[in-house]
Amino acid sequence: MSAPRGRVERPGPAGPETPASNELPGLSSAQVAARVREGRTNAYRVRTSRSVIAILRANVFTVFNAILATALVLVLLVGRWPDALFGFVMVLNTATGTLAEVRSKRALDRLAVLQAPTACAVRDGRDIEIDVADIVLDDVLRLRSGDQVPADATVVRADGLEVDESILTGESVPVRPRAGERVMSGTTVIAGTALVRAMAVGADAYANRLASEARRYSVVTSELQAGTDRVLQWISWVIVPVALLLFWSQMRGTAISAAAVPAGQWRAALVASIAGVVSMVPQGLVLLTSVNFATASLTLARRRVLVQELPAVEVLARVDTLCLDKTGTLTTGRIALSEVLADDGDGALIDATAALREPLLALTAVADPNATAEAILEGLTEGSATPGADASGPLPGAQDVASRVSGAIAFSSRRKWSAAVLDHQTWIMGAPEIVLAQAQAGPGLLAHAQRLTATGVRVLAVVSAPQPCARGTDDEPCLPATRRAAGLVVLAEQIRSDAARTLAYFRSQGVDVKIISGDNPTTVAAVAAGAAITSPDGGGPVALDARELPAEATDPATLDALAGALEGAQVLGRVTPEQKRSFVRALRSRGRTVAMTGDGVNDSLALKDADLGIAMGNGAPATRAVARMVLLGGEFSALPAVVAEGRRVMANTERIASLFLSKTVYASLIAVIVAVSAISYPFLPRQLTIVSSLTIGIPAFVLALAPNSRRYRPGFLRRVLTLCVPAGLVAGAATLTARQWLAHGSADQGQVTTGATLVLVVSGLWLLTLTARPLLGWRLGLIVLMGGTAVLGVLIAPVRSFFLLAWPAPATWLVVAVCGGAAAAGIEAVRLVRAACRPADEGECGRWARGG
Structure with a gap:
């Protein structure tokens, strides 16, 4: 994997951990052949649009x-x-x-590019590249940063593994599976490496089961x-x-x-x-x-909005309730650097971007980056590139700092922190409750971090130490005993630039907007407030934790009770894919005309049951296939034109x-x-x-x-x-x-x-x-x-x-x-x-x- 822009490959004396050398041999050729004969392969036909016969x-x-x-x-x-x-x-x-509908079908088929065309399998003790369809049950697969998980699997060995499951669960916070835990097909590795064993392939994989359920024909x-x-x-x-x-x-x-x-x-x-x-x-x-x-x-096609079924154009004009998936719809799916803060000594927070810029550049200029480090680096170097600079090399500023870094420790989900030695000074960034513990001035800054976290943002703490990180008996890096709290790094999800304007339009048209997500309700409410969503009285959006609501609602009484609970809420967090579907059904049971937007497989069931399902063009193929309408450019601002x-x-x-x-x-x-x-x-x-x-x-x-x-x-x-x-x-x-x-x-x-x-x-x-x-x-x-x-x-x-x-x-x-x-x-x-x-x-x- 090549180094991202602005990042320097610089292993130091206390460099990143290395995986164990005794690799698993994986399946033998004979075992693979036996599973192929039994039909236990990952071959699965993905329908990317309505068939010509259905049209x-x-x-x-x-x-x-x-x-x-x-x-x-x-x-x-x-x-x-x-x-x-x-x-x-x-x-x-x-x-x-x-x-007209066949034309839309062909456009969608061209859009449906397989997102995980090959996989790295360990067979006969060797790594080989194979087609995703050729994976068999019990195959040992090697996952690296940027890979899409091709089948449901159990983690055998992980090294700093972080997985983005938002396409399935709606939760934007990465998970860090350990050995013995499962990773699901369709999710994406955003950091680290792992060896996993395929436990469910083909039609049995979770993502494919969701897609199959969503494909049931409806008009x-x-x-x-x-x-x-x-x-x-x-x-x-x-x-x-x-x-x-x-x-x-x-x-x-x-x-x-x-x-x-x-x-x-x-x-x-x-x-x-x-x-x-x-x-x-x-x-x-x-x-x-x-x-x-x-x-x-045809008019909408010129605006990069694909209508799969012609009457869908009419339906959005009738919509009175718009349910939005947060990740990938209201937000870009990425996090962004919001603030760098420090304690002024009197208990107040002040901007510390300039003071902590070089330490943060050192901490984020490491070999195997994660999404958090990328966001911080981008926020610190934004606008600093000079005309004619080599886009493939380090950004100005980052290069200068990197040359002064004498050692670096990559982030680990086990430790929950990373470190870099800049000009003989050790800087550490990680979870506030870990790096601020027993640090000088740590309790005060930890209280600030906890208060900020309650508003729905993600907070990391930065500390400094005069000595480098020592190694324990298991060769694991340890925090320096003497540390001083330096500041807080505040990260927030990137809200689409067109979100507030588009939501204001729908509000002016009398459309009730509800944000549905698998994330923490507080986090979702903060994002919703950032997009100018308010309660009917003009205050902050009202948030509900879906864990307090029924997991499924099928009978009329439960649907009515669920609809009553949804009426007064603008934000719903910790929502499962099945609950999204129940929410749509409950709202429709009250006579509402419901539109649902989404981009992940976790949204497909709700999109299918809504009066109008709208998929983002960069979403999962299964989601685009069941949606009535696809925003090819993924631009939320295209919806008013559709209306x-x-x-x-x-x-x-x-x-x-x-x-x-x-x-x-x-x-x-x-x-x-x-x-x-x-x-x-x-x-x-x-x-x-x-x-x-x-x-x-x-x-x-x-x-x-x-x-x-x-x-x-x-x-x-x-x-x-x-x-x-x-x-x-x-x-x-x-x-x-x-x-x-x-x-x-x-x-x-x-x-x-x-x-x-x-x-x-x-x-x-x-x-x-x-x-x-x-x-x-x-x-x-x-x-x-x-x-x-x-x-x-x-x-x-x-x-x-x-x-x-x-x-x-x-x-x-x-x-x-x-x-x-x-x-x-x-x-x-x-x-x-x-x-x-x-x-x-x-x-x-x-x-x-x-x-x-």
């Missing part, structure tokens, strides 16, 4: 596709292809969702999709009887379709009945919802949903009246397609992409139905009135169809004005363009012929003017009544519904 299943097998696919097959079998234009909507909807809960699916379910209950009734009614007389399809009356009747039921399906709403989600995912996109999707989809569901209402009314009265159905599928395109599809596509920052409010479907149901009934009644007026006036079938089509266009365009108001600029131009296109469709002979329309006679124009005007007046009356009943309804939504 296809979610996008293809929907109620929407089932209805339209059945209708499409029947039309192609008995009708003409122009009447099957609605099939393109089905294909586009499926392709849009599938391609994003989307209010937009749920509302649309509910309408589709309502339609599916009546669509078959309505279709049969329509078919029967069209067989009783001469259907308008029969003139266009001379293959037989039953074929014409079938096409007419399909036109009736297809028009009942809000197919454009499903397509535009997918397009809206896909557009948002903005979610709000645009929610607000605009609600804005245009009234158009599509009004069509469902008027199509259902027309279908039922036609079926009951046995009159001819006034439209072919192609005519309904052009009506839908000009009054709903094209305008809605434009409106869906417009900017919109309205905050989310629950009740999407209820608000939409209060407008679209009465407006759709008015449009359907006006269309049927025009059809009957023209039919009883002895108009031919072409005039009846054309008149009914134009009345429906007028009704749809007037409903469009409600969602496009205020009618200024591009909004007014959009409505004029759609109306003009409808007129051109009647004026231009080839287009008119394709859609089987006729040039309106004067009597037809009169009917269109009267019925169309009545429809516009009726829809406007619906808007006024709705506004009067709820004058302050829902803020902006109420304003656009009232035309403001």
